[in-house]
Amino acid sequence: MPEDFFSGLDGTVQYAGPGSPDPLSYKVYNKDRMVGGTRMEDHLRIAVCYWHSFNWPGSDVFGVGTFDRPWLEPNHDPMAAAHAKMDAAFEFVSKLDVPFFCFHDVDISPEGATFAESAVNLDTMADYAEKKMADTGVRLLWGTANLFSHPRYAAGAATNPDPEVFAYAAAQVKHALEATKRLGGSNYVLWGGREGYETLLNTDLKREAEQLARFLTLVAEHKRNIGFEGTLLLEPKPQEPTKHQYDYDAQSVHGFLQRYDLVDEYKVNLEVNHATLGGHSFHHEVAYAVDNGILGSVDANRGDYQNGWDTDQFPNSVEELSLAVHEILRGGGLGRGGFNFDTKLRRQSMNRMDLFHGHIGGIDTLARSLLVAADMIEQGTLTSARDDRYAGWSGGLGAGILNGTESLDSLEAQVAAGRIDPDPVSGQQELLENQVNQVIWNTEG
Numbered sequence: 001m002p003e004d005f006f007s008g009l010d011g012t013v014q015y016a017g018p019g020s021p022d023p024l025s026y027k028v029y030n031k032d033r034m035v036g037g038t039r040m041e042d043h044l045r046i047a048v049c050y051w052h053s054f055n056w057p058g059s060d061v062f063g064v065g066t067f068d069r070p071w072l073e074p075n076h077d078p079m080a081a082a083h084a085k086m087d088a089a090f091e092f093v094s095k096l097d098v099p100f101f102c103f104h105d106v107d108i109s110p111e112g113a114t115f116a117e118s119a120v121n122l123d124t125m126a127d128y129a130e131k132k133m134a135d136t137g138v139r140l141l142w143g144t145a146n147l148f149s150h151p152r153y154a155a156g157a158a159t160n161p162d163p164e165v166f167a168y169a170a171a172q173v174k175h176a177l178e179a180t181k182r183l184g185g186s187n188y189v190l191w192g193g194r195e196g197y198e199t200l201l202n203t204d205l206k207r208e209a210e211q212l213a214r215f216l217t218l219v220a221e222h223k224r225n226i227g228f229e230g231t232l233l234l235e236p237k238p239q240e241p242t243k244h245q246y247d248y249d250a251q252s253v254h255g256f257l258q259r260y261d262l263v264d265e266y267k268v269n270l271e272v273n274h275a276t277l278g279g280h281s282f283h284h285e286v287a288y289a290v291d292n293g294i295l296g297s298v299d300a301n302r303g304d305y306q307n308g309w310d311t312d313q314f315p316n317s318v319e320e321l322s323l324a325v326h327e328i329l330r331g332g333g334l335g336r337g338g339f340n341f342d343t344k345l346r347r348q349s350m351n352r353m354d355l356f357h358g359h360i361g362g363i364d365t366l367a368r369s370l371l372v373a374a375d376m377i378e379q380g381t382l383t384s385a386r387d388d389r390y391a392g393w394s395g396g397l398g399a400g401i402l403n404g405t406e407s408l409d410s411l412e413a414q415v416a417a418g419r420i421d422p423d424p425v426s427g428q429q430e431l432l433e434n435q436v437n438q439v440i441w442n443t444e445g
C-alpha cells in the first residue's frame with residue numbers, strides 16, 4: 001500500500017493570488033490574511049471529512065467503486081488497511097494546509113466481530129491518530145459515531161423499537177465521545193441517520209421522541225462526567241436515508257431541545273445540502289440558528305437543484321454562501337465550530353488529484369464569501385437596512401407594545417381616534433439585491 005499517496009503534489013497548496021495559473025494553488029484562501037481583525041484560517045476553521053474522501057470508493061446504487069483507494073481493497077488485513085488509509089488522510093490534510101479533520105468511528109477503525117473487538121480497534125486507531133496529529137499539527141473539529149450503516153440500526157438507533165439497539169448505540173457513542181475527547185475534538189456530532197421512520201403504519205411517534213430525548217440526555221450527562229469541553233451538535237436533515245427524519249431542520253431541532261429541556265446542552269451542525277432538501281435556503285437555516293443562539297458548526301457542501309437527494313457537492317456559489325456567512329459574522333462567528341467539507345467527488349472524478357481540485361475550489365469559494373460577508377458587515381449593507389426597517393420597535397409605540405404597556409384597549413383607542421394610521425412602506429427587495437451584488441462585484445480578492 002502507498003507510502004506517498006498524493007505524489008502529484010510536492011509541498012503544500014499555497015495562496016498564489018486570483019490570477020495564478022496553478023490549479024494546485026489557492027486563488028483567494030490566504031490563511032494569514034486578516035479579515036475584520038481575525039486570521040482567515042481562524043474564521044473558517046476548515047475541516048476535511050474522512051468518510052467521503054477516504055472511505056467511499058465512488059460507488060452508487062447502480063455501480064461499484066470507481067476510485068483508486070488501495071486501502072479499500074477487500075483482500076487487505078482490515079487494521080493494516082486502516083493505518084494506510086490514515087496515512088493517506090493525514091498526507092492529504094497536511095498538503096491541503098487546512099487545520100482540521102472529522103471522522104466517524106467506523107471510518108478510522110474497522111468493526112470487529114464483537115463490540116469489545118471494535119472498541120480495541122478504535123482505541124488502536126485513536127493512538128495512531130494522536131501520533132499523526134502530533135506529527136502534522138492537524139486537529140480534530142469533531143468526531144461522531146456511525147449509527148446508521150450496520151443492519152442492527154435499520155430501524156434507528158435511539159429511536160429503535162428494540163431497547164437493546166438503544167443500548168448498543170449508547171455503548172458506541174460513549175466510546176466515540178471518549179475517543180473524541182482524547183483527540184482534543186472541538187465538538188461531538190450526532191447526525192440522526194436513521195432516527196426517523198419509513199412508514200407511520202408501524203411507528204409510535206410519541207415513544208420514539210421520548211427515546212431520542214433520553215438518549216441525548218444520557219450523552220449530555222456523560223459529556224459532563226468525563227469532562228469533555230467540546231460542544232455537542234445535532235445535525236438536522238429532513239429525509240434520506242429514512243423517509244422522514246426527526247431532526248428535520250434547525251427549527252424542529254430547536255423545538256425538540258426546548259421540549260425536553262436540552263437547549264443548553266446542544267447546538268446544531270448545519271449542512272447546506274440538508275437545508276435545501278428541507279425546502280429552505282441555507283441562508284434561512286443559518287439565520288434561524290444565529291437568532292436563536294444554537295449555531296454550532298457547518299457542513300459546507302451544495303446540492304443540485306434538479307435532484308432530490310444529498311449530492312454533497314463541493315460549494316461553488318459565492319452568491320449563496322456569502323449571505324449565510326454574513327449571518328454567521330453577524331452572530332459573532334462560529335466559535336468552536338468550523339466549516340467541514342462534508343463533500344464528495346463525482347463518481348467520474350477518479351484521478352487522485354481531483355480530491356485536491358474539489359477542496360481547493362470549495363475553500364476558495366468559502367474564502368471569497370467570507371470577504372464579501374465581512375464587507376457587507378462593515379458597510380452595513382443589510383444590517384443598517386434592517387435596523388431602519390424595524391426602527392419603530394425601538395422606542396415609542398413599538399417598545400410600549402413589547403414591554404406590555406399597551407393593551408388591545410389602548411391600541412384600539414389610539415387607532416379609533418385616528419392617531420394611528422400607518423402608510424405601507426416599500427420592502428426594497430430589488431434595491432437590496434442590487435446592493436448585495438454590488439458588494440460581491442467590488443470586494444477585493
Ligand code: XLS
Nearest residue numbers: 144191235271299310342
Ligand atoms: C449525511 C450527513 C453525515 C453527517 C455525519 O447526510 O451529512 O455525513 O455529517 O454523520
Ligand code: NI
Nearest residue numbers: 235271299342
Ligand atoms: Ni453532514
Ligand code: NI
Nearest residue numbers: 271274310342
Ligand atoms: Ni449530508
